[in-house]
Amino acid sequence: MKSGRFWAWVTFAVGAAYFFIPLIATFEFSMRMRRGVYSFDAYTVVFGDPRFQATFAYSVVAAVFTIILGVLIVVPAAYWIRLRLPHLRPIVEFITLLPLVIPAIVIVFGYIRMYGSNSPLPFLGSAAGTNVLLVIGYATLALPYMYRAVDTGLRTIDVRTLTEAAQILGAGWTTIVARVIMPNVLIAVLSGAFLTFAIVIGEFTMASLLNRPAFGPYLQNIGANRAYEPAALAIIAFAITWGCMSVIQVLSRFAPKSANQPN
C-alpha cells in the first residue's frame, strides 16, 4: 500500500508537470513583448485591437444564440422522452452522439454544398443566413453536451412524478413547463450552456469555412502574423474556459440532489 501511494504521487506529479509547464511557458512568453523586462504589453495590444473586440463580441453573440437554439431543441425533446416516449430514447441518444463521430469539418462541408445560394434553402445566399447557419452548426457541435446535461438534470428530479403532482394540483402544460420543470432543470441547462459557450467561443473550423468574422479565425490569423500576442490570447482563452468550468462547478452545488428518484 505504501508503494502504491508513492506511485500515485509520482503519476500525479508527472501529470501536473505536463499540464502546468505549457501554461507557465505560455504565460512567460506572453510577458516577453518588451525587450529585457516582463510586461503586460501583449495583453494591452490584444485588448486594444478593434478586431479582437469585434470578433470576440461576434462569437459571444453567436454563443448566446447557440445556447438559446440548443435549449429550444433539446429541453422539450429530453422532457418528452423521459415522460412519454421512452422507446425513442435509443434513437435520440444515438443522434446526439453523432456529432462526436462526424467531424465538424464534414458537417460544415455538407452545409456548404446543401445550403448554397442556388439551393432550395439558400442559407449561404446572405450574410444573415450564413450567421444563422453558423449558429445551427454550433448547436450540432454542442448537441451531445447539451442533451446529456439536460437529461441528467431531468433524471435527478423525477420528471414524471413532478408532472403528475402538478397535474393533480390542476396545473396546465405551460404552467408545468414554466413553473415546475424549468426551475428544476435550470441548473442543468445552465451547465450545458456554459459548456456550449466554452466550445463555441474559440471555434475555428466552421467559422472559417463559412467566412464569418468570429474569434477563432481571428486567433488563427494573429497566430500566423504575430509573435507574443498569440501567447497572451492563449492565456485569455484558457482563462475563459476555466471561468466557464468554474461556473459549472459552482452551479452543480445548487443542483437538486437526487432525493426521490429510483435510478
Place this chain on the structure above:
Amino acid sequence: MTDHFLKIQSVRKSFGPTTVVQDFNLDVGTGEFVSFLGPSGCGKTTVLRMVAGFEEPTSGAIVIGGKDVTRLKPNQRNIGMVFQAYALFPNLTVAQNIAFGLKVAGVPKADSDKRVAEMLNLIKLPQFGDRYPYQLSGGQQQRVALARAIAPKPKLLLLDEPLSALDAKVRVSLRDEIRAIQKELGITTVFVTHDQEEALSISDRIVVMYGGKAEQVGTPFEIYNRPATKFVANFVGTLNVLEGTVTDPSTGAVQVGANSVMLKGKLNGSKAGDTLSLALRPEAISLGRQPGRDATLGGEIAEVSFLGSVIRVRVGVGKDRVSLDTFNSPASPPPTVGDKAEISFSPEDVLVLH
C-alpha cells in the same frame, strides 16, 4: 475446546488518535461458530478485518492454526470471506466466481469443475452455473458468495454482515442454511452482525462488543439470560427496567413502587437506601398470579398490541412501564386498556443491574 484454531491476543487498533479496538482477546475452537455482536462503530468489523488481513493491528497478535499471521497479507492466510454487498465479480459467471479461488491456486480444470458442481449442489443452485451475478436475486448472490468463499476449502470462514442486505424472509432461510453448511463442513467461522436475533440463533458463542471492547463472551443462552453488563442486557433482547430501593439487605427486600419484592442473594452487597435497576425479560413476567412466580406488583394496563400468536401487553407499574407477552387464546379476550392488573415473576429471573 482445547485446540484453539483462531487466537486473537491482546489486539489493539488505532487510526491516528482514535482507538477503535482495545485489548481484544479471543480464542475460537476448531469448528466453532462465533459471532461478534454490537452496534455499528463498536469495532467488530475492524477485528474481523484484522483477522482477514485488511488491517494490521497496532499491537497484539493473530494466530490461525498455530501460525502467527499478524503480518501476513490476506492472500496468504487461507481464509474464506463473505461480504455484506456480495462482492461477486460481475464479469464472471456463477461457476467462474466459485472457481476463482481454485484457479488462482492452480487447481487442475477437471478437479475445479468437480468442486464447483459440488458447491453448486451445496447451495442448492445446481442449474445456475452459467448465469451472471446480475441475473441472480440478492439471496442467490449471497449463496454464490458463500460457495466461492468455501470452494478452496479454507480453514477459517469470515462472514461480514452477510445477511444485512437481504429482505427478512430470505435472511432467516439463508441464516439457517449458512449454519447447516458450516456444521456439515465443520469449518471454524467468525460472523459479524448487529442483529441480536441473528447472533442468538446461529452461534455457538457470542462476543458482545461495545466501544472497541468485548463486553461479554458466552453462549447465546448465557448472553441472553445472564448478561454481564448493563449494555449487554439492554442490547440483547427486550428488557423491562424497574427502579427499586433497597430496604433490608439481609432479607433482600427491595421496594418497587408501592410493593416490596424479595431478592435474596441478588443484591451483591448493596446497602439499605441504594437505588437499583431491576431488569426482567418480557417472557419472565406473567399477567396475574402464576405458580412459581411469587413476586407480584400491581399496576394498570396501558397498551395492548395484538401480534398474532402473541399479545404484547404494557403494564404501568408506578412510573415505569413493563412489557410482557401472553399467548393469544381464542377463548379469552385480550385485556382492556385501563384495567387494574397484577403482574408476577420469579425473583430468580430478576437481573440486578448495578
Place this chain on the structure above:
Amino acid sequence: MTDITVSDPAAARSAPPSSSSAGIRFPTQWLGVAPFFIFALMFLILPTAYLILGAFQNSDGEFTLENLAALSQPTIVAAYWISIKVSLASAILGALIGLAIAIAIVRGGLPGWVRSATMTFSGVASNFAGVPLAFAFLATLGRLGLVTVLLNAIGLNIYATGFNILSFWGLTLTYLYFQIPLMVVIITPAIDGLKKEWGEAAATLGATQWQYWRMVVIPVIWPSFLGTVILLFANAFGAIATAYALTGSSLNIVPILLYAQIRGDVLHNPHLGYAIAFGMIFITGMANVFYIWFRTRSERWLK
C-alpha cells in the same frame, strides 16, 4: 413519422394528462420531439448523407467509384496515414496515461483535494483545444519556447535531436493535452465503480494483486476503456484547428487537406472532396462499429 404516431395509441392513452382530449394529446407529444428530429435531419443527417452520396457520383450525377479510387493517390493516402497515426497514438497514449491518473486519484490513497483539483482541471483542459492550444505549445516547445530554451541552457538541444513541434510527435504531444483530461473525466466514474470488496474478496481467495487485475479489473473496465479510446480517436481524427494553427498546412493531415479542398479545390475535383469526407466518416464510423460489435460479443455480463 405519422405512422409511428398511429401505431402507438396505448402509450398515449396511458399517459397523463387524462383530462384533455385525445385529439390534442397526440400532436403535443410529437410536437415536443419534432424540433429535435427536424433539426437532426436537416442539419446533421441530410448534409452527411449528401456528402456520402456525392462521394459515389461524378459531376454528371451518375454513380461511380472513381472518386473513391482517386483517394489512392499518394498525397491523400499519406494524409490519411498520418492522421490515423496521430489519432491512434494520441488516443492510446492519452487513454493509458489518463487511466493511470484516474487510478492514482481514485485508488492511490491521495488526499481528497488532489482528486477534486484533478477533476476540475481535467474539465477545463479537455475543452482547451483548438487554436489557443497550438499557441501554448509553440510558446513551450517551439524554437523559442520556454522549455526549448531552458533545455538548451542545460546543453540539450531538442531540435538538434530531430524533435520538431510541427511533426508527428509534436502534434501527438499537443493533442495529449486534451486527450488525457478527457480520458480522466470519462474513466474516473468507471474506476469508482470498481468495488473495494472485489479486491478484498480476491485477496481472501488467494489471488495476487496481478491476478486480481488480470481476471477482474481489466475485464471490467475494458469496455469503458475501449469505448473511450474510440471517442478519443474520433476526437483527434476530426480536429483541425490545433494542427492548422500549429503547422499551417505543412503537416498534411486529412482534415487540413479537406479544409484546403473546401476553400480552394486544390485537388481540382469537387467530388474528390466528398470522397475524402466520406473516408473520414467511414473511419470513425468503422471504429464505432467495431466497438459496438466488440461490446455485444464479449460483454454478456453487462446488463
